[in-house]
């Protein structure tokens with residue numbers, strides 16, 4: 001049932017050590033591109049990360065995390081760095097989402113909304129297949145080095161999300177306000 005799928009989907013932060021089948025990943029991508037988008041701009045781009053690229057991104061991710069939390073060169077910095085490497089590499093699959101840039105601010109806003117719809121389609125298709133996703137807007141997507149690694153020009157594509165995915169190790173709880181708090185009806 002659709003409502004059950006939507007309500008039961010959770011953001012997943014820990015994954016078991018099992019690869020994501022490319023057929024399942026393709027189903028998620030296929031669902032993503034059928035999201036609504038104004039003027040059929042189809043502003044989304046998906047960058048499917050392979051092992052070699054994940055390793056390169058790992059170093060960047062770990063550096064950003066360690067630099068934020070400890071003094072470069074310190075033992076603490078090194079410990080955070082190594083832990084972050086393990087954490088990033090433990091993601092069985094990573095997909096980075098980009099939005100095609102537009103100089104028109106209205107179009108840009110609408111295109112971001114369309115990309116968000118696409119990501120939610122992706123997440124729901126994943127969940128239906130037993131897979132979990134964490135949609136992150138963490139700092140790695142803003143780094144010039146990430147664009148370089150992916151061979152992207154930041155004047156053409158803006159990276160808007162990084163999707164970590166795999167089979168869930170545990171499923172967290174979440175909650176929402178009741179409808180009565182967020183819906184107002186008019187006669």
Ligand SMILES: Cc1cc2nc3c(=O)[nH]c(=O)nc-3n(C[C@H](O)[C@H](O)[C@H](O)COP(=O)(O)O)c2cc1C
Pocket residue numbers: 009010011012134135136137138173174
């Ligand atoms: C635009 C957007 C950005 C998000 N960025 C992050 C993020 O950077 N890190 C993170 O852990 N979760 C991120 N999330 C996931 C939310 O934290 C998550 O959806 C929220 O906690 C509700 O949990 P649920 O998805 O399990 O219902 C993001 C979600 C959205 C829609």
